Amino acid sequence: MHVEGTENKGERVLSPELEFLTSPTASCEMRQALQTRKREYCAGTILKVEAEENTATYCVLSGWLALSKSTIDGERQIIDVILPGEILHPTSADGHSSWIQIETLSRASLAVVPRAEWSKLEATDPTIRKLEATTIAASMSRMSERMLRLGKGTAESRIAYALIELCLRLTAIRQSKNREYHLPMTQKDLGDFVGLSSVHVCRTLRRLNRNGVISTMDHMDIRIHDVETLAHIAEVDLDRLRSEIISVR
């Protein structure tokens, strides 16, 4: 993977990291903590395996993460994709292990904050709690939309939905303009995300291409030409989806 999610065609105005750090929700302590705990990872790094010991909180400063689960025979399902500015608590109900595998889809910089420190931050800055709650709500909302299509949708609607969801989220953090963005995933990854084989992802993308709804250029540069149609295929109401999925800052 040769591309960096944050270098999306050079049309970004503000570094997402900067944006996150300077957002009104971030207190002074917060900024400092994020700075101190900041780490860089290259694309394809597995940060945490399912059920591995974990109590830390992850803040994505730049780059994309994939959360996944796998079956015994090695089939992977991507449960969610995490974008810059989002917060991740991978600790499961038992309080000390991770409920998902975490991996980087692109080069990424994260702040990994140990539990004790995170609690302290929460205590000093009440807005962090709100940010967390919103992040969780957004994530659940996204997951359920995907589950709906996983259970009841056609291949086309699953892919259309995924493309739209990512477009909305990227636009909100200014990493996409004009409904155009780079997807730091292979077709196999996209298939693992929407529950299709890579072959069928290819078929479906090509069909959308031929119909002029989207176009894909070298290794997953997406451009949505006809949002209306795409939204119709995905069976979504754009405005409603946006309000359910995007954290208000």
Next chain:
Amino acid sequence: MHVEGTENKGERVLSPELEFLTSPTASCEMRQALQTRKREYCAGTILKVEAEENTATYCVLSGWLALSKSTIDGERQIIDVILPGEILHPTSADGHSSWIQIETLSRASLAVVPRAEWSKLEATDPTIRKLEATTIAASMSRMSERMLRLGKGTAESRIAYALIELCLRLTAIRQSKNREYHLPMTQKDLGDFVGLSSVHVCRTLRRLNRNGVISTMDHMDIRIHDVETLAHIAEVDLDRLRSEIISVR
């Protein structure tokens, strides 16, 4: 729907409501609030439609809830099932609408607590926050396990997983003994939960029956005879699943 989830074959020792109220996590204020806000609903009531205005928090005192999303053409996907003792925040990222439809699967008694009051409770009783966090972690964990099977599993493994998940959760709140419980759902409901048609649910259940893994008696009374095999079909490690999915109290 003529059955009441909480009247599971008369083998319950403690009413779940009582259990919840008397759990060590519940403060005096909490108990009082739950008592005041308590409401009864009969089976099949739709409490909240998708995208409907909502800011309240729901505490399930007894009975089962289903959270669902639907496509435009009326196909329903059950996103999660909520059991007694669990807490539900249906408010989406925009802060004022619900991200799912909420309906009762059995007769149920709930405490519906308005946002302001809930915040106050959170402030007085720090353990509530912990309980909430655990509930959320458990719910995400469950959802991802289901997504994995929705995306990559066979019909058998989806159903086996659902049966095991519910068995573990019910056992934890003492609403099941000896791996035997009543499922207050039709086969159609179960299909909407695991992403299968009711016909195929039937086929699959009958196969599990014939193989002696489980037996189903009148209208969805489940009994798991051979957990090992069922767990194998579901591709789960029982102990790990339990620790990820069950809130520690």
Next chain:
DNA sequence: ACCCCGCATTAACATGGGTAAATCTTCGGG
């Protein structure tokens, strides 16, 4: 310039699960 290698693309074929429709069972009501 050449070779690899990982990924996308395409085609041919196989199948799990959906759909439709008929039949059976249970249960509540008159």
Next chain:
DNA sequence: CCCGAAGATTTACCCATGTTAATGCGGGGT
């Protein structure tokens, strides 16, 4: 006791998607 409704079961048939495998293609290393 009979009837009607709702759900479970079964059968026959069909199709969306998976699988396998061959082919193309672009980029990086030597």
